Amino acid sequence: DAGVTQSPTHLIKTRGQQVTLRCSPISGHKSVSWYQQVLGQGPQFIFQYYEKEERGRGNFPDRFSARQFPNYSSELNVNALLLGDSALYLCASSFPWTGGTDTQYFGPGTRLTVL
C-alpha cells in the first residue's frame, strides 16, 4: 500500500505570497494532521482534520488554514508568507476509532523556503 504522499516536494516563495500544500493520506485513513518542522527542531502541530472537520488546532496564526476533502485528502494554506514560515511541512494520517486514536504515519514533507 502507498504511504502518505505530499506535493510539492520543494517550494520557493517570496514574502507576502500565498502557498497551498497538498496531502493524500494512506488509503482507509480518515484523519489528517499537519505539522511544521523548523530546521533543527521537532515538528509542531498545526491542525488535525477528521471526517472533513477541524478537530484540533495548534498555536499558529490565522494566516494558516486547512481543509479536508471527501476523499480525505487535505490542503494546508498559508497566506501572507513570512520568512519565519520557512520550514518542512509534514502531513500525517491515522485511522481514529472509537476509544482512542491510532498511530500517525508521516509523509515525506514539503520543504517551503520563503525569500
Added chain:
Amino acid sequence: AQTVTQSQPEMSVQEAETVTLSCTYDTSENNYYLFWYKQPPSRQMILVIRQEAYKQQNATENRFSVNFQKAAKSFSLKISDSQLGDTAMYFCAFMAMDRDDKIIFGKGTRLHILP
C-alpha cells in the same frame, strides 16, 4: 500543558554497540501514548516504537526497547546491536489519548552510528 524534553542533542556510538536515548515528559493526563520517531537524513519520519501509558510492560520492537517509568515521567529508548542505518534524528513524542491527534515532540537527539 504537556512538554517533552530530550537532554542529549547529539550522540555517537560504534556500530554493534548499545545506546540509550533519554526522554522526560510532563503531563497531568492519565491516559496517553508515548512514541519514539526516527527521522533519517532523507527526512521521512518513521515510527520506531509506541507505548501506551496504561501498560506496565515495556514495549519492544526487535532491537529497540523502551524503559517506561510512569511515576518518574521518563521514557528512554535503547537500541541494541546498533547498525549504520540507525543513524538519524530521534524524537521522543507524547499524545494524550481520546483527544485530538496532537503529538508533542521533543527537540530530538541526533544519533551517529560510527563504522
